Amino acid sequence: MARLFSLIRDGTIALAFLVLVALIAAKLNDRPDIQHQGAFRAVDGDSLVLDGERMRLKGIDAPELTQTCERAGQEWPCGRLAQHTLQQLVSDDDTQCGGSERDRYxxxxxxxxxxxxxxxxxxxxxxxxxxxxxxxxxxxxxxVQKLGLWAGRFEMPRDVRDQARHENSGLQRLIGKWTGWE
Incomplete structure (x- = not known):
């Protein structure tokens, strides 16, 4: 009987400990949103700056600033136009941006x-x-409405970034070979 009581007591203590750890973990993950308000500056089509705070729009990916796209057989500066569009949307003093997560940058x-x-x-x-x-x-x-990027052909922004990283790493290797800094 004493052994059964001891087993129940130890199990209850272990369960209470696990619940306590889960509550502490939930509280640590419950970070409050950081809120900013004002007229933001669009760095590109999905990045902003306000008072030195760098922000990225969550859930979207816009063309790179120097990226071009094709529409009706003509190239157009889709990256610059995305930046311009975002700037128009965030230029009012009543614009509010908030979040609690940060990206790798x-x-x-x-x-x-x-x-x-x-x-x-x-x-x-x-x-x-x-x-x-x-x-x-x-x-x-x-x-469906063939708006913006969808009116023609374009490379996905992440593919453009990956290609640029690959080209830069190749250039760095080449410079390393020439200089002996491999």
């Missing part, structure tokens, strides 16, 4: 809102960005 991942609504959604719905873990419905609408 230490940029705050944010969802931005203004009088026009969800800015991240507007970028995708207008065809100036693609869905990147969110906004799939808006992307499908832009694709």
């Amino acid at each position: 230490d940029r705050l991942l944010v969802i931005c809102r203004s009088r026009a609504g969800d800015i991240n959604a507007h970028m995708v719905a207008g065809g100036m960005a693609v869905s990147y873990g969110g906004y799939r419905r808006e992307e499908e609408q832009a694709r």
